[in-house]
Structures are given as structure tokens and as C-alpha cells.
Amino acid sequence: MTSYDTQAPPLVVEGLIVKYGFFVAVDNISFMVKPGEIYGLLGPNGAGKTSTLKTIIGLVQPAAGKIEVFGKPISDEIDVKSMIGYIPEEVILMDSLTPREFLEFVTSIRRLDADTANTRLEKLVSAFQFREYFDTPIAALSKGNKQKVAVIAALLHDPPLLILDEPLIGLDAFSSKILKELVTFHAKKGGAVIFSTHIMEVAERLCTRVGIIHKGKIVGEGTVEGLRKLVKSAEGSLEEIFLKVTEQETGVQEMIKALEA
Amino acid sequence: MELLELWRLSKKVYKEIVFQSVFSLRTSGAVPWGGDAEKSINTLVKNAETNTKVSKYMTAFFIGFIGVFIMFAGPTIEVEREMASIYSVSTILGMVLFIIAFMGIQVATSFVSSRIADLLIAFPVSRRDVSKIILMCFIRIFDIPLIASTVIIPLAYGISYNSVSGAVTTLLSIIVTEIFALTLAVFLALFFYSKVMRGGGKSKWSTFMRLIYMLVWIVPTFLAYSIMSMAPQAIILMKTLAQNASYTFSLLYPFSFGFLVSFMTFFNVSDPKILILSLGSSLIYIVLAAYFFKWLIRRIVKIGAGEILLVSRGEVKDIFISPRSPWLGILKKDLMIASRSPSYFSILAMPVIQAVIFGFSTRSIYASGEAPPVLSLFTFLPLLIMTSVMISFLPSTLLAIEGTAHSYVGSLPLKKKSLFFAKTILSLSSYLVSLFILLMIILATAPTLASIFILLGGIYIFPVFSSIVFEMMVIFKMSGGMLPSGNLYSRPISYLLPIAISSVATVIPVIAYFAIMVLTLSEVLSIIGLVTISILEFAIALMFLLRMKN
Numbered sequence: 001m002t003s004y005d006t007q008a009p010p011l012v013v014e015g016l017i018v019k020y021g022f023f024v025a026v027d028n029i030s031f032m033v034k035p036g037e038i039y040g041l042l043g044p045n046g047a048g049k050t051s052t053l054k055t056i057i058g059l060v061q062p063a064a065g066k067i068e069v070f071g072k073p074i075s076d077e078i079d080v081k082s083m084i085g086y087i088p089e090e091v092i093l094m095d096s097l098t099p100r101e102f103l104e105f106v107t108s109i110r111r112l113d114a115d116t117a118n119t120r121l122e123k124l125v126s127a128f129q130f131r132e133y134f135d136t137p138i139a140a141l142s143k144g145n146k147q148k149v150a151v152i153a154a155l156l157h158d159p160p161l162l163i164l165d166e167p168l169i170g171l172d173a174f175s176s177k178i179l180k181e182l183v184t185f186h187a188k189k190g191g192a193v194i195f196s197t198h199i200m201e202v203a204e205r206l207c208t209r210v211g212i213i214h215k216g217k218i219v220g221e222g223t224v225e226g227l228r229k230l231v232k233s234a235e236g237s238l239e240e241i242f243l244k245v246t247e248q249e250t251g252v253q254e255m256i257k258a259l260e261a
Numbered sequence: 262m263e264l265l266e267l268w269r270l271s272k273k274v275y276k277e278i279v280f281q282s283v284f285s286l287r288t289s290g291a292v293p294w295g296g297d298a299e300k301s302i303n304t305l306v307k308n309a310e311t312n313t314k315v316s317k318y319m320t321a322f323f324i325g326f327i328g329v330f331i332m333f334a335g336p337t338i339e340v341e342r343e344m345a346s347i348y349s350v351s352t353i354l355g356m357v358l359f360i361i362a363f364m365g366i367q368v369a370t371s372f373v374s375s376r377i378a379d380l381l382i383a384f385p386v387s388r389r390d391v392s393k394i395i396l397m398c399f400i401r402i403f404d405i406p407l408i409a410s411t412v413i414i415p416l417a418y419g420i421s422y423n424s425v426s427g428a429v430t431t432l433l434s435i436i437v438t439e440i441f442a443l444t445l446a447v448f449l450a451l452f453f454y455s456k457v458m459r460g461g462g463k464s465k466w467s468t469f470m471r472l473i474y475m476l477v478w479i480v481p482t483f484l485a486y487s488i489m490s491m492a493p494q495a496i497i498l499m500k501t502l503a504q505n506a507s508y509t510f511s512l513l514y515p516f517s518f519g520f521l522v523s524f525m526t527f528f529n530v531s532d533p534k535i536l537i538l539s540l541g542s543s544l545i546y547i548v549l550a551a552y553f554f555k556w557l558i559r560r561i562v563k564i565g566a567g568e569i570l571l572v573s574r575g576e577v578k579d580i581f582i583s584p585r586s587p588w589l590g591i592l593k594k595d596l597m598i599a600s601r602s603p604s605y606f607s608i609l610a611m612p613v614i615q616a617v618i619f620g621f622s623t624r625s626i627y628a629s630g631e632a633p634p635v636l637s638l639f640t641f642l643p644l645l646i647m648t649s650v651m652i653s654f655l656p657s658t659l660l661a662i663e664g665t666a667h668s669y670v671g672s673l674p675l676k677k678k679s680l681f682f683a684k685t686i687l688s689l690s691s692y693l694v695s696l697f698i699l700l701m702i703i704l705a706t707a708p709t710l711a712s713i714f715i716l717l718g719g720i721y722i723f724p725v726f727s728s729i730v731f732e733m734m735v736i737f738k739m740s741g742g743m744l745p746s747g748n749l750y751s752r753p754i755s756y757l758l759p760i761a762i763s764s765v766a767t768v769i770p771v772i773a774y775f776a777i778m779v780l781t782l783s784e785v786l787s788i789i790g791l792v793t794i795s796i797l798e799f800a801i802a803l804m805f806l807l808r809m810k811n
Contacts, residue, residue: 059671061741078811081674088668094594096601101594104582108590109673117584125580134577137601150669 004083008071009034010161010192011056016065018051018216025051027216028065033161033192038183040207041196042242048216049196050089053165056194057086069161082110085154089165089196091146095139099130099149102138106153117156124152127178143170151179162186164195168202180206200239214246267390271397274381278372278398279313320360321409327356328410332417343527346422347519350431354438354515357410361403361442362449369450372399372564392562399561403443410435418522427526434518434543437550441514444553447560511535517542587676591683598662608658609691612651616695619647620702641714642771645721648695652725653763655688656732657756671743676811681733688729689722723795724767727802732763734805770794 011033018026026048033039041049054060056067058077067074074080093102107117125131128148133141138149147170154162162183168176183193183206197203203210204224212220212227220227220241227241331353381391400407414435419428510516520539530536585593599605663670663680696718704711736759737743774791778784 054668057672059668078674078676081672084672086669086672088672090668092666092668094598094662094666096598097594100580100582101597104584105590105594106673107582107584108593109587109675109679110584111587112584114582114584118581121580121582131577131580134580153669 004070004072004079004160006035006070006190008068010037010070011039011194012066012068013052013056014066016052016055016067017063018048018055018060019063024216026055026062029213029216029218031211031218031221033194035190035192036187037208038187038193038195038206040203040210041194041213042198042200042203042210043196043213044246047213047246049213050165052213053086053089053163053194053196057081057084057163082157083159084161084163085157085159086163087147087150087154087165087167089169091143091150091170093138093146093149096137098135098137099141099152100134102149103153103156107156110157112157120156120158121152124155127182128152128175144172144175147171148175151175155182160191162191162193162195164193166196166198168197168199200242212242212246219246264393267393268397270386271394271401274394275398275401276310278402279310317405320406323360324357324406324410325413327360328353328414329417331356332414332421342422343523343529343531346427346523346526347516349421349519350418350434350522351515351519353414354434354518357414357435357438358442358445358515361406361410361439362445366446366449369402369446372402372450372561395562395564396558407439410439422526424526427522430518430522430525433547434515434522437518437546438515440550440554440557444557447557447564451560451564508535508538511539512542514542514546517546587679588683588686591675591680592687595659595662595683595687605658605662608654609687611654612648612691612695613698615651616648616698617702619644620699641710641717642774644699645718646768646771648692648699649721649725649728649767650764651695652688652692653728653732653760653767655691656684656729656763657736657759659684659687660733660736667743677737678806678809678811681730681806681809684733685726685729689726692722692725720792720795721767721770723799724770727798728763728766730802730806731766732759735759735762766798770798 009032013032014030016026016029017024029048029052031039041052043049051060055062056069056074058074058081069080069083072079072083094105097105103117103121125134128151130145130148130152133145138146141149147167151167151171154164164183167179171179180202183195187193187208207224209221209223210227211218224241331349334349381394386394411432415428415432418431419425422428511520517539520535521543524530524536524539584590599609660680663675700711700714700718703714736756739755739759770791773794774787777790778787781787
């Protein structure tokens, strides 16, 4: 694996703008993820979460802005990608391959040696109870099991920065718990995590800090406690804070009334 | 629900199957959302529909053309009209069986794997109606070819032999044949799906078996397309077979129907035994067709409902993986995917299959072994050009494999150099295998010319290498440095320019050869020109590769 500057922040995003044609998906956002931190990116559908994460990993070209991973600009594509473990929102792997073949391909690209790869693989496969599906074509796996393949592939090289886009979708309760534990353990040993989620309880329980993104802009950022103070809602859950910050609270009330009527 | 409404609804479901058949590997991960994505996806959907329509109309055209040709060519054979009728009907039945079964197999495989019921389950449609929709979808897959054969062939027979009763019996035999063909297509699709697409396993043996199954699957499809040129030989073959053992063949399909149709046309009983045998066996085939028809309906409904597909979980002995160097990892993965995807495998195998066909069809030119070197060059160079043009379809196809899981593969530290290296090696391997096959044919037919062929084929590695590299560079340039999305089947227009550039790169050295030959009439100078341009192209391609940053 590429050696990295442990003193540099795992992720710095400054003035990021992402456009699809004339549509501005991400509008000048800035944030930082520190070592040992789990940063939650929250936002309604189409807010720009996935676009932000895809830009960090290099799947989408930014229109403007700066992104650095452990002090390296994302233009150092190979070095940056070597330091990241990524789980996409929509898990589309190579369906005709088996998990064994797919992971062999991934570890080959990541230049992992057989011993390191297999030691970690053994642990991950056992943790996610995945052994029996190891030679089943990915096309024949359930959504949750495909998600497990993506999770294992993302963690296999023990990356210092994890980028997880809705990683819990499709996972059963047991695997969700395992992944959450792994993420927490990863942060405790100094790694960094940025993940997007719709599940507020998970964000509330797991994240060190959250950034709330709405219409491409970060409209609130800090710890859950800090956000509570910011929106003057000392008792409110993260969900209430989220709705207030994204100015959707009134809309929700009106919608419920309309539905009840 | 009314039949008309069900038929309309089945069109929507059918469109989804068509989309899946063209995208045997999905591309959605590579398509961004926003304004461009909608246009892009619409283009992909439109291309999928157009491809399928073209394929259906081509099949219908083949059947129609062959039907008319055979029915009108039959009476021109120097035999009695009764006999000509037997040969014509037997030939066309055999061909219709082959064409419908093998041309429809790819869509039938998608039908098998599509789980249509999943799409319909959310609608307020009864189970009975779901079954009807599934059946209608299946009919839509084959509608035009089936209509073409049902209408054109009996009509052509009726006109050619001036017989209504003969035409009606031909119609009956065509219906039986269509049922046989559909049964064969579904049987093969099921077999293919269970053995190839869902076949995991890490052993070399299972990989080898997948390749064999794939060949069994692909080669007849190629043959189905070239069957048009075989029609005259097929009639002669049928004639020889039927003449030599009339009693036996009157029992066998499709000859039994040939004899029956002939009798129903001329009502001339020259040998009552043959009439009884053919009538009896035809009746058995009709009963068999009725049974197959029932089996087909039951099976199609089951397939649509996903009842036959179970997740295969074999016993996993170990979970050991063997990482390799990146380029080898890419190469191995590409081969694995190609061994399970008909669209990728067919493009990978095309140069080799073409080498076999062209090698044999051009052997008469140099087979005497006395052809002068110039004639050999004039024969071998076009052979090599044809092979390299086929090779030019490979880089884009192989790059498209990466695009299928772009949302994941794009996040890997994948060096462009490794990618180019792996794809170049694989494409070149296909060229070398084709070269080897051509060499074997030449060794068998004109061994004295083998050395010239080796020399030319060897020189030609340079332009082939360059064309592969140039093509990939253009593709990357066109997709803004990202991995391309969609394969050759789904986005044919996007790949036109890269493939054209690649083809030009392979042709330029040959043009130089002929130009120098015309200008100087010197064979030595022409070959020097060929070698120089080839090496120059190679040097440029190599320079591009070496200057690549990652």
C-alpha cells in the first residue's frame, strides 16, 4: 500500500462544485474529516451526498474546488485511491464473477500480497458469515450479499480512509451491527470514515460529527450536541434537527395533515 | 383483463427483456445522473430495441429468402417434381429449425434469466393473467420470424408446385417445426443458463467446461447466419440422403414431412410402404409437437415466475485467493467474464472463427502450392487485414467490461498502463491464435508458402499492436479519460470512430505495400515499405504507451 502522511488530515474538501450539464449538484461545499473521526454526511434525496463522495473517489470530475486525501490532491489518482476503501450506494459489481474471482481481481489491482489478503479475508468472511456464497456467481446473490462483497472488497486492504455511501442498505441486522463495529474500531485505531446515510439513529449513534447537506450546500455541521444548540432544540433528535436545518419540518407537518385528510 | 390489454402490457415487459439481452452486463453504474444521463440511457434503450428489431427482421428475411429460393430452386434439380418436392420441404424444415432455434437463443437466455414475474408482481394482475403476459412476451421474442416462416414458406410452395393441399400440409409441417425450434431454443437457453451463466466454481475444469459450452452456444449462431449460402448444397445433401435410404429417411424428421407433402401435392403412390411410414412418423411428430407445446407453455410460465431458478450454493472448500500482478488480474478477470457472457465471448472468438472460415474458403487460391510469391502476398495480406479488422472489435469490447461495474472499478487504483497492457495482450493473443489456425490450414494445403505467411503474419503483429493501442487511446480521449460505459452492442455508434481509426492503422502498411508495388514493380521495395510503415506505427504506439503517466 502507498505510504501516507499521518500528520495530514485524512480528508479536506474546499469549495467543491459539481455540475451535471447546467445542473449544480454540489454548490461550493467545504469540510474536513480528522483522524479517528466518523463523519456523517446527511441530506435528503438528491441533496448532493453521493455526488460529493463520488468526486472524492474520482468517479465524477469536479467543476471547481480542492480535495486532498492525507495531503495528496485527488489528481494523484493512484495514490489517493490506494488509501481509500469505498462502498458505492448502488452496488453494481461484475455479476458473472464469483466473489472469489472478484476479490482476486480487486486484490490484484491493489497489489496486495497473498498472505496479507488471505489473513484479512478469512476474518472478514467469517465476520460477515459469507463463506457459503464464496463461489456463487454475484448475479445469483441477494442484494444484501452483494453489499457484503462490496464491504469485504472495501476493507480488504485495511485503508486509512473509508468512504461509505449508504453502506447499511440491504444488510441484515447482524451484518449491520458487524459493519458498525468495524467502522467504530477503524476510527478508534486512528482511521477516518466518511459515510452518507438516511438512517438518523445510526448517524446519531455512530458519528463523531455530521454535515447536513441540502440542495448542494452544507447547511449545518458539527457534533449532534453542537447542532442541537445551533437550532435551539435541546431535546430534539437528529431527525428533528435535520428537518429543521433543511427547512422541511413545516412541509412534513403539512404533508401528514394532507394525507390524514 | 382483456387479451388486447394483456398484449399491450406484455410489450412493456418484453422491452425490459430486450434491454437486458443487449446489456448482458449492466451499465447503469457508469451513467451519471442529471440531464446527460437521461439522454444517455434513452440512447441505450433505443439501441437495444433497434438491435433486437434488426435481428428479428434479418431472421425473417433469411427465412423468407431461403424459403422462396428453395421452393423455386427445387423443381430445377434434375429429378422428378415429386422428388424435388421432398428435397425442398425437408431442406427448408431443417433450416427453419436451425435458424429459429439458434438465432433466438440469446434473447431466450435473457428470458430465462429475467424473472419477469418480479416485474409484474407489483401490478394488480391475477396469476392467470401473469402467465398469459409471460407467454405473450415469449411470443414477442420470435413473432416476426415465426410469422415469416408460417406465411412465406407454404405460400411459396403452393405457388411453385401449384398445389393447395401441398401448401396446407407444408403449413402443418412448418408449425411442427416451429414448435420443435422453440423447444430447442428454450432447452438450450436453460442448459446454457444453468451451466454457463450461473456456473461458479474455481477449478480450471469448470472454466474449461464453460468455454466449451460457450463454443457450442456461439458456433451454431455463426453458422445460422451463414446458412443462406449453404442452401443449394443442403438441397443436394437432402437429395443424396433421401435417395440412398428412402425407407429409413421416410421415418425421420424432416424427411417424413417431405414425403408427406409430396404425396399431398401429387397424390402419386409409387411406393405405398414409404407413404405409410412417412404418414405414421409424421403423425408421431405432430403428437410430439403437441406434447412439446404443452411442455413449452408450462416451462415458460415457470421460467417467468422464477420457479426454476434457485441460488446455487456449493460446498466451499477454502476461501483462499491468489492475487496476481495488476495486468494479469485484469486479464484473468476478462477471460472469466468472457467465458460467461455470450456477447463478449462472441467478439473475442470472432477473429478465430473468421480465420477458420476464410482460411478454408481461400485455400483454393494457394492450394496448388505453385502460386508465385506475389500471388501469395495478394492472398495473404487481405487475409491478415480481415483478421486484424476483426481484432479491432476487441479493445473496445474489453474496455467496456471495466465500464460495466464502473461505480466500483473506478474507485480502484487501476493504472491505465496496466489496463492497456492487459487488453493489448488479450487482443494480440486472439490475433496470434487466428494466425496459428491460418498457418495450420496453409501447412495442410500449401506447405511451401508457410514461410511467407509466417513472415507476413509476424510483420503484421506490429500494425495490429499499434491499432489496439490507438483504439484504446481514442476511446479514453472520447470518454474524457474515464472508463467507457456500454459495450459494442449497446453503443455501436460511439465505437465507430475508434474502430475506424484502428482499422485504418492496420490497412496503412498494406496500402503502402501495394502503392510501392504499383509505382516500382519491385517486390523487395514493397516489402521494405510494408515493414518500415509497420515498425513506424509500432514505434508511435509504444511511445504513447511509455509516455502514459499512470
